[in-house]
Amino acid sequence: MSNPYQIHSFPYATLSPLMYLHDTIVAPATPPGVGAVAIVRLSGPRALAIARTLWHPLAPAALTAPAARRLTLGELRDPATGAPIDQAMLVVFAAPHTLTGEDVAELQCHGGPYIVRRVVALATAQGARRAEPGEFTRRAYLNGRLDLTAAEAIADLIAARGDAALAGALAQLSGALATRVDRLRMQVIAIRAHLEVEIDFADEDLALPSRAEIANSIAALAADIEVLHASFARGRIVREGARAAIVGKPNAGKSSVLNLLLGADRAIVTPIPGTTRDVIEDSVALGPWPLVLRDTAGLRDSTDPVERLGIDRARRAAAEADLIIAVFDASRPFDADDAGVIAALADRRGVALLNKRDLPPALSAKDLRDRGVILPIVELSALVGDGVGDLRARLEQLVAALAGGDGAAQESGGASLAISRERHRDALAAALAALRAAHRGVQAAMPPEIVAVDVAAAADALGAITGAVETEDVLDAVFRDFCIGK
Ligand SMILES: Nc1nc2c(ncn2[C@@H]2O[C@H](COP(=O)(O)OP(=O)(O)OP(=O)(O)O)[C@@H](O)[C@H]2O)c(=O)[nH]1
Numbered sequence: 001m002s003n004p005y006q007i008h009s010f011p012y013a014t015l016s017p018l019m020y021l022h023d024t025i026v027a028p029a030t031p032p033g034v035g036a037v038a039i040v041r042l043s044g045p046r047a048l049a050i051a052r053t054l055w056h057p058l059a060p061a062a063l064t065a066p067a068a069r070r071l072t073l074g075e076l077r078d079p080a081t082g083a084p085i086d087q088a089m090l091v092v093f094a095a096p097h098t099l100t101g102e103d104v105a106e107l108q109c110h111g112g113p114y115i116v117r118r119v120v121a122l123a124t125a126q127g128a129r130r131a132e133p134g135e136f137t138r139r140a141y142l143n144g145r146l147d148l149t150a151a152e153a154i155a156d157l158i159a160a161r162g163d164a165a166l167a168g169a170l171a172q173l174s175g176a177l178a179t180r181v182d183r184l185r186m187q188v189i190a191i192r193a194h195l196e197v198e199i200d201f202a203d204e205d206l207a208l209p210s211r212a213e214i215a216n217s218i219a220a221l222a223a224d225i226e227v228l229h230a231s232f233a234r235g236r237i238v239r240e241g242a243r244a245a246i247v248g249k250p251n252a253g254k255s256s257v258l259n260l261l262l263g264a265d266r267a268i269v270t271p272i273p274g275t276t277r278d279v280i281e282d283s284v285a286l287g288p289w290p291l292v293l294r295d296t297a298g299l300r301d302s303t304d305p306v307e308r309l310g311i312d313r314a315r316r317a318a319a320e321a322d323l324i325i326a327v328f329d330a331s332r333p334f335d336a337d338d339a340g341v342i343a344a345l346a347d348r349r350g351v352a353l354l355n356k357r358d359l360p361p362a363l364s365a366k367d368l369r370d371r372g373v374i375l376p377i378v379e380l381s382a383l384v385g386d387g388v389g390d391l392r393a394r395l396e397q398l399v400a401a402l403a404g405g406d407g408a409a410q411e412s413g414g415a416s417l418a419i420s421r422e423r424h425r426d427a428l429a430a431a432l433a434a435l436r437a438a439h440r441g442v443q444a445a446m447p448p449e450i451v452a453v454d455v456a457a458a459a460d461a462l463g464a465i466t467g468a469v470e471t472e473d474v475l476d477a478v479f480r481d482f483c484i485g486k
């Protein structure tokens with residue numbers, strides 16, 4: 001598909017030198033450690049020249065200029081001493097159709113940390129500068145190779161922990177979000193254009209849209225933005241996974257349930273009530289989604305100051321969770337601590353577990369229902385591992401519903417596109433606030449100049465999402481989390 005961001009130009013002549021240095025950067029593109037191959041990447045006007053001072057073709061001298069986009073085998077040597085360092089492939093890409101929009105050279109050497117350090121040091125000795133985290137992608141953005149949502153999608157692809165996150169990141173990389181946001185922004189700009197005409201030709205007899213028409217189009221646009229804004233809850237779950245807090249009274253088997261779901265001995269399990277103090281977090285794949293599980297301290301009235309701190313953390317984890325896994329001990333009669341757990345479940349999604357069903361029963365599903373539990377109830381034995389299939393299936397259904405994978409989102413007409421970053425959510429919220437102010441202005445018959453200010457603010461807020469409107473702090477926020485060499 002065509003890249004809608006080709007229409008925006010990023011004239012670096014107008015950027016401050018701090019934002020864009022025309023130098024050549026170098027960094028390993030592969031992670032630190034031992035591997036079959038390590039890639040050292042150079043980008044900038046001297047990328048090819050610097051690579052060629054280090055790398056010499058092994059084939060006959062005719063091959064002195066390696067063909068663009070072709071891997072060529074050669075030898076890396078220290079230019080100062082001529083000492084050989086490694087055999088390596090070189091591939092060069094000539095600007096502008098490259099990763100960064102600049103000349104790019106990649107040296108594929110053997111994957112030893114020492115070799116990589118040597119190659120990077122030799123490149124810097126030849127005048128390259130070590131890249132900042134995310135600097136390659138930042139250059140790609142500044143050169144108009146990708147918009148900010150695509151840059152973020154690359155980070156999301158790398159961080160993806162399941163098929164759903166991968167699919168979401170790929171859709172965003174191919175421009176789904178950028179196209180949607182850009183269309184909204186064009187509509188805002190069209191409204192602004194109407195207002196400008198009204199300002200400029202106030203005295204002329206032109207067929208301008210009426211106030212009511214403008215108010216209606218602002219309201220319709222705000223409704224569309226609201227839909228995208230509201231998709232954050234779904235999108236975050238697709239990208240990061242849903243968060244589940246495992247809560248219950250002490251000794252109910254919470255840590256055993258965590259270990260069972262993880263298939264690993266992650267949390268300490270003992271017969272002593274009050275074993276878990278801190279929140280213990282780990283994630284498990286449920287179909288295409290990751291589920292982040294948090295095991296917590298047992299909820300009860302305690303006088304032990306350390307345990308009380310743990311219980312505070314448990315309550316916080318429960319408040320932050322998308323889902324609650326409430327664990328009850330089926331081998332013990334219902335007590336005040338269980339009642340306290342049920343009180344914490346009001347209006348929450350999740351599942352109630354009747355654990356320890358391998359023991360003689362003292363508490364039934366009906367007892368829990370009678371005490372006001374409305375969550376689905378799963379009976380299991382975390383010790384024996386019996387019932388875990390039911391639990392996983394239940395949890396997967398719940399996560400699917402939260403992530404909009406239950407078909408509801410698709411039915412509502414393409415609304416399955418979801419934002420997954422707070423940056424996007426906050427920008428949409430700013431656009432909404434500005435449009436609402438504009439709407440109030442139109443209804444209060446404010447002069448078009450005043451309304452136009454709010455409409456322009458809405459367009460800018462939307463433009464910040466893709467980078468069509470850029471500020472230094474937005475760029476810093478986007479690229480801060482990238483790794484070196486990306
Ligand atoms: N028989 C039986 N024992 C279980 C089962 N699940 C857990 N237990 C035992 O119950 C005790 C407490 O288990 P934990 O998983 O530590 O319980 P917890 O809820 O994390 O307890 P705290 O961290 O103290 O709040 C341990 O001795 C477990 O082996 C079960 O399904 N059946």
Ligand SMILES: [Mg+2]
Nearest residue numbers: 254255275276
């Ligand atoms: Mg525990």
